[in-house]
Amino acid sequence: MRRSLPLPRRPIRLAPLALPLAMALALPAGFPVAAQAQPRPPARAGHGQAAPAPQDMNRIVAVVNGEVVTQSEVASRARLFAMTTGLGASSDLITRLEPQIVRLVIDDRLRLQEMRRRRIVVSDEEVAAALSDIESRNNLPKGGLVAQLRAGGVDTRVLFDQIRVQIGWSRLIRQALGQQAEPTEAEIRERVEAHEARVGQPEYQVSEIFVPVDDPARADEVQRFVNDVVGRLRAGMPFPVAATQFSQSQTALQGGDLGWVRPEELEPEIARIITQMPVGAISNAVRVPGGYRIVALRQKRETGRDIATMVTLRQAFLPFTSQLDPQNPTEQQRGQLEKAQRVTGGCDAVEAANRAAGSVRPADPGQVRQETLEPPQLRQLVASLSPGRASQPIVTPDGILVIAVCSRESRNLAQYTPEMAKAQILRERVELVSQQQQRNLRRQAQIDMRIRPSAARDG
Numbered sequence: 001m002r003r004s005l006p007l008p009r010r011p012i013r014l015a016p017l018a019l020p021l022a023m024a025l026a027l028p029a030g031f032p033v034a035a036q037a038q039p040r041p042p043a044r045a046g047h048g049q050a051a052p053a054p055q056d057m058n059r060i061v062a063v064v065n066g067e068v069v070t071q072s073e074v075a076s077r078a079r080l081f082a083m084t085t086g087l088g089a090s091s092d093l094i095t096r097l098e099p100q101i102v103r104l105v106i107d108d109r110l111r112l113q114e115m116r117r118r119r120i121v122v123s124d125e126e127v128a129a130a131l132s133d134i135e136s137r138n139n140l141p142k143g144g145l146v147a148q149l150r151a152g153g154v155d156t157r158v159l160f161d162q163i164r165v166q167i168g169w170s171r172l173i174r175q176a177l178g179q180q181a182e183p184t185e186a187e188i189r190e191r192v193e194a195h196e197a198r199v200g201q202p203e204y205q206v207s208e209i210f211v212p213v214d215d216p217a218r219a220d221e222v223q224r225f226v227n228d229v230v231g232r233l234r235a236g237m238p239f240p241v242a243a244t245q246f247s248q249s250q251t252a253l254q255g256g257d258l259g260w261v262r263p264e265e266l267e268p269e270i271a272r273i274i275t276q277m278p279v280g281a282i283s284n285a286v287r288v289p290g291g292y293r294i295v296a297l298r299q300k301r302e303t304g305r306d307i308a309t310m311v312t313l314r315q316a317f318l319p320f321t322s323q324l325d326p327q328n329p330t331e332q333q334r335g336q337l338e339k340a341q342r343v344t345g346g347c348d349a350v351e352a353a354n355r356a357a358g359s360v361r362p363a364d365p366g367q368v369r370q371e372t373l374e375p376p377q378l379r380q381l382v383a384s385l386s387p388g389r390a391s392q393p394i395v396t397p398d399g400i401l402v403i404a405v406c407s408r409e410s411r412n413l414a415q416y417t418p419e420m421a422k423a424q425i426l427r428e429r430v431e432l433v434s435q436q437q438q439r440n441l442r443r444q445a446q447i448d449m450r451i452r453p454s455a456a457r458d459g
Helices: 071-085 092-117 124-137 144-151 156-181 185-197 216-234 239-246 250-254 268-274 331-341 347-356 376-384 418-444
Strands: 060-064 067-070 202-212 257-261 286-288 291-302 307-319 394-396 399-412 447-449
Touching: 060 071, 060 092, 067 071, 067 092, 071 092, 071 144, 071 156, 092 156, 092 216, 092 239, 092 418, 124 144, 124 156, 144 156, 156 250, 156 418, 185 418, 202 216, 202 239, 202 250, 202 418, 216 239, 216 291, 239 250, 250 257, 250 418, 268 286, 268 291, 307 331, 307 347, 331 399, 347 399, 376 399
Parallel strands: none
Antiparallel strands: 060 067, 060 447, 202 257, 202 291, 286 291, 307 399, 394 399
């Protein structure tokens, strides 16, 4: 009689793919374990919209300081956004977002031109390293992201170019800051002392999306766009993905993460909302000086007080060669279960088992906060494990997981260090200079809009 393999009632699932450089995944990088979602196939004629003719894709949408932006570039950026958010390529939202996508493509072109003017070069090796980091944080093998992009009908150069511009623009801003890029010891000390004086007062962990309004005549159009994004965020679109693709703040590089902030550090319009929002909520689009801002409240706490249980873990993942049918497991699946049952001991044994299994998932997901582990079953499992002991095998649709807790300690995560003060000061300066530089580029540029962004589809 063939033995069945019991599935957990609620399989542990990996957070969605977040591109590029998005930081706020629900699970630590490498946390397992359900099968990765398969990329959507590229849209075809007859599946919601007609495939654009080649000559339409070569139409010039805009000329930016003498360089053309084609409908093909806009469509490629739209496909990248559709893939990273899980939207279909024929989504009505993508159609409505095209004016903003055109704006982003133009802004990237302006940044690239300024990088060339200042002789700022981003090497292929730097782009490859950033790409590797994205794959690692999203539990993908080397080359896995490129394969997903190609399977989704996305030109890989679109992502490569976006990463290149993000890295180069960050470097350009650092150069523009000059000596201001290094806060003085007095500034750092003043910031730390001010923080200590506020111990016990509320502070908030916030993410943002900022969309500028450079032309007052376009304010209604921009508002419609941000309202669309808010609706999609509330329907489940990952906030880091939307921030990376559409935010014009420097925090886009970190998926919109502002970190821990106090109300007085925010615009008054945002501060009033943040103090009233429940954790996990996403605001409406808020008009602020220079544009619109969307914020998400991730956590709240008292300044200087945040006692957390921090754990270091090891995990071994023994993959199945086919999807599991619990009532009819294959010989390979039963063999993987037997191997997992033989994993005894602590972290060294689990790490060795992960190597022996040839798993592409890292054995060490890094130190994590026990109270924030998701889903709750995973949190309960980790809390119940004594350091130095491996868990029982956890059966999932695509493999078997074994976890060991290496260490567990309580720590005050709200402790404000000089290093944190320095990083915060620099982040504020970088954001200010970035917005100034982008406004200057727009103001000085010669931008000739040739056709409406959706004209290629309108035929």
